[in-house]
Amino acid sequence: MAAGLGFDPSQVQDPMFMTVGNTGSAxxxxxxxxxxxxxxxxxRVLLASYGNGADAFEIEVTDGIGKLGERRGIRKHLExxxxxxxxxxxxxxxxxxxxxxxxxxxxxxxSISELWRERRQLLAFYGxxxxxxxxxxxxxxxxxxxxxCQAKDQFEPYRFADKKAKVFTFTQDMLQSSNDPPNxxxxxxxxxxxxxxxxxxxxxxxxxxxxxxxxxxxxxxYFNRGVHNYFWKARPVR
Amino acid sequence: xxxxIKDKVAIIGMGCTQFxxxxxxxxxxxxxxxxxxxxxxxxxxxxxxxxxxxxTFYEYSGMAGMAAxxxxxxxxxxxxxxxxxxxxxxxALRNAxxxxxxxxxxxxxxxxxxxxxxxGLSGLQGASGAGVHVFPSVAPxxxxxxxxxxxxxxxxxxxxxxxxxxxxxxxxxHHNGSLNPKAHLRRRVTVEQVINAPIVAWPLxxxxxxxxxxxxxxxxxxxxxxxxxxxKDPVYIKALQICIGHGQGWTRSDWDYTHIDETVHAGxxxxxxxxxxxxxxxxxMAEVHDCFSxxxxxxxxxxxxSPRGKxxxxxxxxxxxxxxxxxxxxxxxxxxxxxxxxxxxxxxxxEMYKQLQGKAGERQIKDPKLGLVHNLGGPPTSPAISCxxxxx
Numbered sequence: 001m002a003a004g005l006g007f008d009p010s011q012v013q014d015p016m017f018m019t020v021g022n023t024g025s026a027x028x029x030x031x032x033x034x035x036x037x038x039x040x041x042x043x044r045v046l047l048a049s050y051g052n053g054a055d056a057f058e059i060e061v062t063d064g065i066g067k068l069g070e071r072r073g074i075r076k077h078l079e080x081x082x083x084x085x086x087x088x089x090x091x092x093x094x095x096x097x098x099x100x101x102x103x104x105x106x107x108x109x110x111s112i113s114e115l116w117r118e119r120r121q122l123l124a125f126y127g128x129x130x131x132x133x134x135x136x137x138x139x140x141x142x143x144x145x146x147x148x149c150q151a152k153d154q155f156e157p158y159r160f161a162d163k164k165a166k167v168f169t170f171t172q173d174m175l176q177s178s179n180d181p182p183n184x185x186x187x188x189x190x191x192x193x194x195x196x197x198x199x200x201x202x203x204x205x206x207x208x209x210x211x212x213x214x215x216x217x218x219x220x221x222y223f224n225r226g227v228h229n230y231f232w233k234a235r236p237v238r
Numbered sequence: 239x240x241x242x243i244k245d246k247v248a249i250i251g252m253g254c255t256q257f258x259x260x261x262x263x264x265x266x267x268x269x270x271x272x273x274x275x276x277x278x279x280x281x282x283x284x285x286x287x288x289x290x291x292x293x294t295f296y297e298y299s300g301m302a303g304m305a306a307x308x309x310x311x312x313x314x315x316x317x318x319x320x321x322x323x324x325x326x327x328x329x330a331l332r333n334a335x336x337x338x339x340x341x342x343x344x345x346x347x348x349x350x351x352x353x354x355x356x357x358g359l360s361g362l363q364g365a366s367g368a369g370v371h372v373f374p375s376v377a378p379x380x381x382x383x384x385x386x387x388x389x390x391x392x393x394x395x396x397x398x399x400x401x402x403x404x405x406x407x408x409x410x411x412h413h414n415g416s417l418n419p420k421a422h423l424r425r426r427v428t429v430e431q432v433i434n435a436p437i438v439a440w441p442l443x444x445x446x447x448x449x450x451x452x453x454x455x456x457x458x459x460x461x462x463x464x465x466x467x468x469x470k471d472p473v474y475i476k477a478l479q480i481c482i483g484h485g486q487g488w489t490r491s492d493w494d495y496t497h498i499d500e501t502v503h504a505g506x507x508x509x510x511x512x513x514x515x516x517x518x519x520x521x522x523m524a525e526v527h528d529c530f531s532x533x534x535x536x537x538x539x540x541x542x543x544s545p546r547g548k549x550x551x552x553x554x555x556x557x558x559x560x561x562x563x564x565x566x567x568x569x570x571x572x573x574x575x576x577x578x579x580x581x582x583x584x585x586x587x588x589e590m591y592k593q594l595q596g597k598a599g600e601r602q603i604k605d606p607k608l609g610l611v612h613n614l615g616g617p618p619t620s621p622a623i624s625c626x627x628x629x630x
Contacts, residue, residue, distance in 0.1 A: 103360040104377065111368040118370055137489040140370055147489045169388040169495050172440035173380035175361055182440070185374035187384055187495070195491040197619075199374045210391040221372060231372040 019078055025051070032059075034074040039065055080238035082202050092179040095223075102177035110227045118142075120157070125216060125232050127194060128155035136160075136194035160216065163190040165234065167212040172205050184208055188234050201233040213237045242511045247335040248465035248472040249457050249628070251280025254588040257453035257576035258422040265299050265353040266309035268454035272581075273310050273349055280458040281468055284310070287458070288343040290317045291334040293326035293350035295579040296363070306349055321580075324529065325480070325615030325622040326350055327455065328583025332478045332624065334459050344460060350585075351454035352578035362450060362579065379447050379530060380439035381617050386532035387441065388495035393547050398433075401441055403550045404531035405432035408445045408573055410559050411528060415570025417600040422449040422576030446531040451576030455584035457591075471595045476512035476608065477627040479504045487619025498618055501540035504625035505612075509542075512608070512627045517542045521564060521627075522606035523593060525586035527614035528571040537612055538566070541625075560601060568593060568601045583613040583624065590628050 002012045013031045023030060028049035035045055041063040048056040072080075084090045091097040118140055120126045127138030132151035136158045137143065145152050165188040172182035184200040186208070200208060201219060214234040221229040253275025255268050277284055292306035299305065303317030320330040327350030334348035357363065361377050374380075390400040409429055415421035427445055435443035465472035481504040487493050505517070514520045526541070528534035535553070538544045543564055544552045552558060558566040569575050569589035572582060590609030592598045608629040615622035 103358060105359060105363045105366065108366045108371060109368040110371060114368075114370050122370065122372065135490070139485065139489060140372060143485070143489075147484065147486050168491070169384040169391070171376060171380040171383035171387060171442075172437070173376040173383075174436075174440075175377040175379060175438050176375045178375060182437075183375040183380070185376040185380055185384075189491040193491060195489060195493075197374055197488060210387065229371065 016074075030074060036061070036065065037073050037075050041065055082238075089180060095179075102175070104175065104177055107222070107224050109225050110229055112227065115227070122231055123218075125159070125161035125218070127158045127160050129158040130154060131156055134193075136190065136192060138190075138194050138196050158194075160190055160194060160196075161218075161232070163192060163194070163216070164237075165190045165214050165216065167200075167208065167210055167214060167234075168195070169210060170200065170208055172208070186214065186234055188214055198232065198234045200235060202235040207236070243335065243339060243478050244476050244512055245462050245474050246339045247475040248460055248462045249475070249587070249591055250460055250465055250468040250472050251276040251278070251282065251458035252456065252584075252588045252591045253277075253279060254420060254455040254581075254585055255453050256420045257449070257451040257578060257581075257585070259355045260452040261355070263452065265351055265454075268353065268452060268578075268581075269306060269309040269349060269351045269456075272351065272454035272456040273306075273347065276347070276349075276456040276458050282345060282458055286345050287312060287315065287347045288345055289315055289334075289337060290347040290349065291320050291330040291337075292317060293320045293322075293330035293348075293580040293583070294352060295321060295323055295326050296352060296354065298357070299352045299354075299580060305351075306347075310347075310349075312347075322480075322622045322624075323615030324527065324577070324579050324582060325613045325624050326580040326583065327585065328587070328611060328613035328624040328626055329480060329622070330580075331457055331459070331584060331587060331626065332480060334457070335475055335478055338459055338461050341461070344464065346459050347456060348459060348584060349454065349456035350578075350581040350583060352580045353452050354450055354578060355452050361447075376439065378617075379442050381619070382530040382533055383439040383442045385495055385536060385618055386530075389532060389535070390441070392494065392496050393550075395550075397441060401433050401443075402429060403553055404442075404446050404535065405429045406553045407528070407531040407534050407558075408432050411567045411571045411573035412445075414560060414568055414601060415574025418570050418575060421570040421574050422451045422453075423570075423574045442530055442532065448529050448572035449574065449576035451578045453576060453578035453581050453585065455581045455588050457584055457587060471630070473591045473594050473628050473630065475626070476629050477508035477625065479508040479511060479626070480622065480624040481507070482622050483616070483620030485620050487617070495618075497536055497540050497546070498614075498621060498623070500621050500623040501537055501612065501614070501625070504623040505541045508610075508625040508627050512629075514608070514627070517610075518544075518564065520608060521610050522608050523565045523568055523590070523603050524610040524612065525569065525571065525589050526566060526610075526612035527582075528567060528573050529577065529614065531573070533614065533618070534566070534571070537614075541610070541612065560603065565603050568598065568603060583611065583626075586611040586613060587626065587628065594628065594630055
């Protein structure tokens with residue numbers, strides 16, 4: 001397609017099929033991010049995608065590109081990838097292997113209205129900070145009354161997604177069903193205050209210890225009854 | 239502030255079923271057996287019961303007042319269902335006691351029951367229903383295991399030292415349970431067996447976790463001044479306290495995960511209500527909520543039985559064994575007697591009641607004066623804790 005438009009192969013951005021795979025509707029924008037990571041002021045970028053229709057943008061890179069600062073983007077995400085240990089683990093994560101279910105309760109349904117209502121906590125990973133006593137606090141269903149000073153409705157939004165954190169305590173659970181046993185659950189304390197309990201992902205169970213530095217990462221927990229359940233997990237800092 | 243409950247209310251009869259995997263019994267069998275043992279023990283007619291408080295955690299064990307009204311055929315009587323997770327049974331007794339203390343009724347029943355094993359699950363079930371489900375994929379043992387991880391880290395215990403400390407707790411409880419015909423798990427175990435058992439949630443192995451059981455327990459409660467009309471050895475309530483978490487455990491980073499605030503508060507208030515100055519010396523025996531071995535260890539410190547960080551020394555010296563200075567779990571505890579959620583608080587009181595009356599058979603503690611019941615509901619991050627004290 002690029003050749004048909006008269007482009008030299010050196011002008012075409014790597015579609016990342018060998019490193020990431022086909023991410024569907026996200027792919028064009030991911031390629032744009034990758035292109036901008038290598039771009040210099042004055043470069044011109046053609047962003048074109050098609051599906052049930054097609055669109056195209058011409059983008060000119062300005063000297064603002066140098067002011068973006070440190071970002072993980074595409075390149076650093078790829079550099080920080082962790083290889084799945086074996087093929088069976090991959091099959092389990094992708095739900096391609098049928099296993100005898102654990103003798104534990106079935107996953108209860110998700111409430112669409114509650115997923116929408118609590119989207120700020122679930123997707124953007126915001127908590128809140130009490131403006132009276134200054135305590136940052138994270139709950140999926142945020143409190144109206146401060147857990148420390150009991151002030152009512154005196155909160156400002158507080159972003160946890162970019163905070164560094166440390167493992168305060170943890171367990172390796174063998175009872176609950178899992179794609180990647182044991183389930184490593186951690187209690188983490190965020191730098192600047194606030195605590196939460198999360199799954200620890202992309203980890204070697206043997207390496208988990210108290211005080212281990214972790215960072216937060218946005219993941220799909222599972223798909224159930226027609227709903228994708230997205231949330232945040234902790235993982236060892238990369 | 240209201241008045242203390244001390245010596246205003248007495249238990250005049252108690253009943254408790256066999257706990258276990260009771261495939262041939264339904265929840266009606268369990269409640270009838272517990273209630274009628276309590277009626278017989280109290281010398282009351284079922285028709286003498288004026289009101290009842292029934293504890294069930296799971297809706298399949300019974301919902302609303304009819305949870306007890308139907309199986310016990312309490313015809314046209316007021317019955318209230320109580321639910322406070324694993325703390326349900328002791329809270330049913332607390333509510334029943336307040337009703338007679340308020341002189342609204344003269345003779346009431348507190349009963350708890352659970353029929354869990356039909357569900358075919360490993361361990362207990364948490365919340366169901368549509369909602370947001372993003373909590374980590376851990377079952378209750380995992381949540382409590384985090385107490386152990388932190389306890390080991392705080393006090394510098396190696397995994398081997400920590401697991402040995404916890405193992406001795408379970409060995410003691412299995413020993414006591416082996417002497418109890420109504421207990422679910424009656425086999426004695428060794429420290430080596432406990433340490434080497436399969437892991438459920440690191441560092442907790444199978445023998446660090448309590449049994450999950452079917453069962454029921456019940457108490458008949460009257461005002462203290464009426465108690466001697468029924469029997470010569472009633473057991474008097476000395477304190478009834480409950481303390482509920484407010485979410486601080488999962489939001490505040492200043493909680494240390496090596497104690498449980500609610501137990502500390504409930505204990506302090508119960509000691510004040512009962513007029514106890516030195517719990518380690520004055521409490522004769524205790525049944526506490528040993529859902530997991532590490533939970534019992536923390537409770538010993540939180541109730542001031544052991545100094546902070548020093549429970550290991552008391553465990554090593556046998557202080558909590560049947561022959562020790564302060565026997566804990568004389569009936570085997572949740573560990574060995576089993577844990578039918580809504581019944582457990584009343585089962586604990588059943589053992590204190592029998593011990594105080596000198597009717598605990600092979601497990602009898604010499605001349606006990608005061609028995610303490612500690613019952614925990616919910617996660618350690620924000621639990622319901624009741625602390626009841628009974629005595630002669």
